[in-house]
Amino acid sequence: MNEISFIAQKLISEHSLSKDEYALLIINRNPEISEMLLSAADKERRKIYSNKIFLRGLIEISNYCKNDCLYCGIRRGNVNCSRYRLTKEDILTCAEEGYSLGFRTFVLQGGEDGYYNDDRLCDIIDSLKTKYPECAVTLSLGERSYESYKRLFDSGADRYLLRHETADETHYGKLHPDSMSYKNRIECLYNLKEIGYQTGCGFMVGSPYQTAENIAADLKFIETFSPDMCGIGPFIPHKDTPFAAERAGTPELTCFLLSVIRLIKPNILLPSTTALGTIAPNGREKGILAGANVIMPNLSPVSVRKKYELYDNKICTGEESAQCRQCLETRIKSIGFEIVNDRGDIKFI
Ligand code: SAM
Ligand code: FES
Numbered sequence: 001m002n003e004i005s006f007i008a009q010k011l012i013s014e015h016s017l018s019k020d021e022y023a024l025l026i027i028n029r030n031p032e033i034s035e036m037l038l039s040a041a042d043k044e045r046r047k048i049y050s051n052k053i054f055l056r057g058l059i060e061i062s063n064y065c066k067n068d069c070l071y072c073g074i075r076r077g078n079v080n081c082s083r084y085r086l087t088k089e090d091i092l093t094c095a096e097e098g099y100s101l102g103f104r105t106f107v108l109q110g111g112e113d114g115y116y117n118d119d120r121l122c123d124i125i126d127s128l129k130t131k132y133p134e135c136a137v138t139l140s141l142g143e144r145s146y147e148s149y150k151r152l153f154d155s156g157a158d159r160y161l162l163r164h165e166t167a168d169e170t171h172y173g174k175l176h177p178d179s180m181s182y183k184n185r186i187e188c189l190y191n192l193k194e195i196g197y198q199t200g201c202g203f204m205v206g207s208p209y210q211t212a213e214n215i216a217a218d219l220k221f222i223e224t225f226s227p228d229m230c231g232i233g234p235f236i237p238h239k240d241t242p243f244a245a246e247r248a249g250t251p252e253l254t255c256f257l258l259s260v261i262r263l264i265k266p267n268i269l270l271p272s273t274t275a276l277g278t279i280a281p282n283g284r285e286k287g288i289l290a291g292a293n294v295i296m297p298n299l300s301p302v303s304v305r306k307k308y309e310l311y312d313n314k315i316c317t318g319e320e321s322a323q324c325r326q327c328l329e330t331r332i333k334s335i336g337f338e339i340v341n342d343r344g345d346i347k348f349i
Helices: 003-014 019-027 031-049 088-100 118-131 146-154 169-175 182-195 212-225 251-264 274-279 283-290 321-334
Strands: 052-055 057-062 105-110 136-140 159-161 198-205 229-234 338-340
Touching: 003 019, 003 031, 003 251, 019 212, 019 251, 031 251, 031 283, 057 088, 088 105, 088 118, 088 321, 105 118, 105 159, 118 136, 118 146, 146 182, 159 229, 169 182, 182 198, 182 212, 198 212, 198 251, 212 251, 229 251, 229 274, 251 274, 251 283, 274 283, 283 321, 321 338
Parallel strands: 052 338, 057 105, 105 136, 136 159, 159 198, 198 229
Antiparallel strands: none
8 A cells, every 4th residue: 555545544544634644635635535535424424413404594694893804804904995894784684484394403603893882792692592492503704702602601502613724824824914813813712612612613625825734734623623624615705805816716626635634523414515516517515525515505685695795606695595405405415415404413323
C-alpha cells in the first residue's frame, strides 16, 4: 500500500490524523482515494442516519452588517448592496409557511445588524418557540457577547452556527479587516458550546490564500472542538468585493472534505450547501453522496432573496419556498435518499 492509501485507511479506522497527514492527504488525493473515502463516509453516515436527510428552513432576516469581511457580498463597504431587514411579522410568516411545508427547524441568519438587539431577538425566538414548541430554532447572527448568547439561549434558541472561517490566525487576517479578530471568533465558539447550544463551525473551501496546511488546521480544529454541525461550502467571488477577481473553490475538493469530515465525526450534522449547488450542476446531490446529511433551503420572502447575495449567481433566489421544497424532494429521491420532516437533532453514539 502506498503512503496516501495508508493515510486514508488510517482515517477510516481511527477517525483522526495528524495535521501533516491531513495536508498530505489533501495534496496527494486522487479519484481512487476520493472514492474510497466517499464510500467509507457513506457507510458511517448510514449506520447512524440511514438514508435520511434533514431540512433546515433558512430565513435571512437582515443583510445589514457592521463587518467588512473581504469575501462577503453583504459587507458594510458594498455600496451596491440594497439593504433590507425583515420585521417580526415577516419572520413569523416565513416560519408559518415553512411549518406547513414540513420544516421543523428554522434558521435565523443575517449580517451583524445592531437593530437586532437581544430584546428584539428574544421576543422573536419566544414567539417561534411558543407557536412551534416541537421545532428547533437555530441562530446564525455572527459574533456577540457571552451575555447576549446566554439571553438568546434562555429564550429558547437551540442551536448556533458560527463558521470559524479558517483555523489559521494569519490566514484569518488575510480574509478580514483588522477590526475583526480570530481569537474572538474562536472564543465565541467556545462560549456557545459552554452555554449549551448545539454548535456549528465551518469554513469556505478555496478561499483566497488558503493552503492545504490551512485546511489541515481546519480539520484538526474540527477534531478538537468536536462541533455538532459543520458548514463547509466553496468560496465563490462576489463582484462588488475586494475578492471579485479571485478564483472560486472547487466542488471536487468540497466533496472530498465532506467525506473527510464525516469520517472524523461520523454523527456530525453536515449540510450540503447552497454554495455547492451554485458552483456545480447537482452540487447539493454530490454533497449528499459524499457524506452530507442536511439541506438548508431558503424560506425568505422571494422579494428579498436576491438582496442576500453573499456571492455571485446564488441559486434558488427566484423560487417560492414551496417550489424549492418540491424540487429538493425530487432531487434527493433521485439519488436514493429521503427527506424527513423532523427537528433532525444530532444522534449520539
Ligand atoms: N453574519 C453571520 C456570520 O458571520 O456567521 C452569518 C452570515 S455570514 C454571511 C454566513 C457565511 O457565509 C459566512 O460564515 C461565510 O463563510 C459565508 N460566505 C460569505 N461570503 C461568501 C462567499 N463569497 N462565498 C462563499 N461563502 C461565503
Ligand atoms: Fe430551490 Fe431547487 S431547491 S429551486
